Amino acid sequence: MSELLDFVILSMVLVAVGIYGLVVKRNAIRMLFSIEIIANAANLLLVAFSRGLPNAQGQVVALFSIAIAAAEVAVGLGLIIVAYRLYKEIDVAELRSMRG
Amino acid sequence: MADPVFIAAAVLTVGTAIIALEARELIYGAISLAISMLGIAGFFLLLDAPFVAMFQIAVYVGAVAVLIIFTVMLVRTQALFTTKEDKKRKGAGIALMLIIMSSLGALLLTSGLNGQFGDFNTSPAVDFTEIGEMMLTYYAPALIILGLTLAGSVIAALALARRESISGEEEEQEEERRHHERTT
Numbered sequence: 001m002s003e004l005l006d007f008v009i010l011s012m013v014l015v016a017v018g019i020y021g022l023v024v025k026r027n028a029i030r031m032l033f034s035i036e037i038i039a040n041a042a043n044l045l046l047v048a049f050s051r052g053l054p055n056a057q058g059q060v061v062a063l064f065s066i067a068i069a070a071a072e073v074a075v076g077l078g079l080i081i082v083a084y085r086l087y088k089e090i091d092v093a094e095l096r097s098m099r100g
Numbered sequence: 101m102a103d104p105v106f107i108a109a110a111v112l113t114v115g116t117a118i119i120a121l122e123a124r125e126l127i128y129g130a131i132s133l134a135i136s137m138l139g140i141a142g143f144f145l146l147l148d149a150p151f152v153a154m155f156q157i158a159v160y161v162g163a164v165a166v167l168i169i170f171t172v173m174l175v176r177t178q179a180l181f182t183t184k185e186d187k188k189r190k191g192a193g194i195a196l197m198l199i200i201m202s203s204l205g206a207l208l209l210t211s212g213l214n215g216q217f218g219d220f221n222t223s224p225a226v227d228f229t230e231i232g233e234m235m236l237t238y239y240a241p242a243l244i245i246l247g248l249t250l251a252g253s254v255i256a257a258l259a260l261a262r263r264e265s266i267s268g269e270e271e272e273q274e275e276e277r278r279h280h281e282r283t284t
Contacts, residue, residue, distance in 0.1 A: 005214045007143065009205060010110050014117060016200040021121040024193035029126060029172065033133050036164070037117050040140045043156075051147040054223060056230040059152050060239055063231070066152075066159050067246055071253035073164045077171045078260035084175050088279055 007048035014041035028080045028090045032073065039069045106146060113139030126172045134165035148225035 014037055021034030043062045050058025084090050113136050120133040137160035144153035235243055 003214050005208065006106060006110075007147070008208055008213060010114070010143075012204045012208065013114055013201060016197045016204075017114065017117050017121070019200060020193045020197035023196060024190050025121060027126070029168070029175070030121060030129065032168070033120050033129060036133065036160075037120070037136065040137060040160075043152075044140055044143055047144055047147050047149050047152055050226060051149065052223075054226050056226045056228075056234055059149055059226060059228075059231050060234050062149075062152050063155055063235075064239075064242060064246055066155055067250060070159050070164055071250050073167060074257040075253050075260070077167055078257035080171060081174060081261045088276075090175060 004048055004052045007044060011041040011045045011048070014038070014044070026091050026093050028083065028092055028095075029077075031092065032076050032080070035076075036069065036073065039065065039072075106143075109139050109142045109146070112136075113143070127169065130165060130168045130172055133168070134161050137161055137165065149228075151228040151231055 018034045018038035018041065021037065022031055025031055025034065043065050046058045046062040046065065050056065050062070080090055083095055087095060089095060116132045116136040116139065120129045120136060123129040123132055137156065141153045141156040141161070144150075144156055
């Protein structure tokens with residue numbers, strides 16, 4: 001039978017994977033993937049604690065968080081497309097060296 | 101001890117999350133990320149939150165995954181393979197991941213978190229009518245601001261990604277052709 005701690009540990013593992021992606025990857029789209037994974041781990045934690053308390057507010061905040069994440073992805077992908085159009089490149093290290 | 105459904109879903113979610121970051125082709129990574137989001141939706145179902153699970157599937161698997169796949173297709177494939185990866189950097193990243201996992205894991209295992217809350221199967225679940233009521237009463241201003249934020253972000257994304265004009269487009273194509281000539 002699953003308990004709160006299982007979900008917290010799973011969420012922690014997902015955050016660790018996301019941080020690994022943010023640190024190692026230089027492709028802007030992959031960094032966006034990492035951010036999505038971390039955001040989902042946070043949502044999982046919110047819903048898990050909402051179930052454990054039990055209190056509906058955690059689920060409400062999780063719903064808001066999902067919607068905000070969708071908006072963030074839309075803007076992030078827009079920025080990536082603009083950067084690609086300007087520099088023909090989505091490697092963040094290359095983008096940094098080509099500023100100005 | 102965790103039940104087998106939980107373990108299976110956990111392996112699926114974490115495994116596909118890692119594949120999403122490590123797949124050679126970005127498009128497979130995007131599909132893998134969508135499967136990972138589906139796994140998270142499964143956890144929401146396990147947590148007796150079907151409403152959030154449905155929202156998760158609709159937004160992440162339905163909208164975000166498709167958006168990412170379209171972007172991957174828009175960005176020329178050649179640019180996706182130019183990312184050079186440092187072996188040292190990768191090793192450091194894996195070490196950092198393991199340090200975070202072990203230290204936070206040790207902290208969590210000794211925190212006595214399980215003593216605070218009972219087994220999920222015995223305590224009553226949250227009724228989702230309560231979520232609707234809260235959204236329309238206490239959280240109504242937040243809901244309205246959220247709607248405005250979504251509209252603003254969609255307009256911002258459109259403004260960012262639109263093409264300037266037809267002549268600008270021709271110029272851009274010319275530029276692209278020149279770029280192509282330079283690279284070949």
